[in-house]
Amino acid sequence: MNNEQMNEVIDWLLEKCQELKIKVINSSEWPKDWPSRSLAILRIIYYNPNWKSSHELPISLAHEMGHVITQSPEFNSLNAESINLKIEDKANLVAIQLILKYIQLHDLNFETEIQLAETFAIPDYMLHELDFAVKHQAKSNLLPNSIRLLNDGRFSSTI
Numbered sequence: 113m114n115n116e117q118m119n120e121v122i123d124w125l126l127e128k129c130q131e132l133k134i135k136v137i138n139s140s141e142w143p144k145d146w147p148s149r150s151l152a153i154l155r156i157i158y159y160n161p162n163w164k165s166s167h168e169l170p171i172s173l174a175h176e177m178g179h180v181i182t183q184s185p186e187f188n189s190l191n192a193e194s195i196n197l198k199i200e201d202k203a204n205l206v207a208i209q210l211i212l213k214y215i216q217l218h219d220l221n222f223e224t225e226i227q228l229a230e231t232f233a234i235p236d237y238m239l240h241e242l243d244f245a246v247k248h249q250a251k252s253n254l255l256p257n258s259i260r261l262l263n264d265g266r267f268s269s270t271i
Contacts, residue, residue: 113167113231121170121232124214125177129157134180150176152184167233171207178206204241208234212245 113121129136135156144164150157157176163169178184182202211232215222222228225242234242 113233115166118167118170121211121214122173124217125170125173125210128210129177132177132181134177148172148176150179150184151186152180152182153186155180165233168235171211171232171234171238174207174210175203177210178203181206201241204238205245208238208241208245 126136133155135154136159137156138159138161140162142160142162144162146160147163148157148159157173157180159173159176161169163172179199182199184199184203211228211234214220215228222231225239225246228234229239229242
């Protein structure tokens with residue numbers, strides 16, 4: 113994905129934040145090694161546009177949106193690791209759903225899940241959520257007017 117395409121995805125996600133009344137705060141002065149964060153209870157995302165891995169910006173923003181949308185409790189190092197993992201998994205799933213919705217609305221086509229993951233810099237640890245979302249969204253209605261994976265591995269709109 114080139115910078116122009118990446119910026120289009122980010123702009124779309126920022127529009128979704130406005131629609132969902134999620135406040136996004138960013139600064140061009142934040143350091144490159146400072147990851148984006150969210151405060152779900154306040155519906156705020158601190159989005160770092162300077163993140164060192166700029167190709168990860170869309171999925172990072174979508175992930176933070178996932179925390180706000182699922183009303184994730186704040187990270188607590190005293191929580192059992194399994195609780196924190198469940199919180200992250202929920203945010204990851206929403207992030208994937210947002211990316212799939214963007215793909216559907218913009219009529220993008222991918223031959224495989226891996227091609228989609230590479231294009232949107234979806235990290236390996238989110239591939240399970242990607243597989244789940246693609247294969248189960250028609251049944252669970254994860255996103256309205258969602259896309260689905262055909263038997264031959266191609267994506268198709270369910271409209």
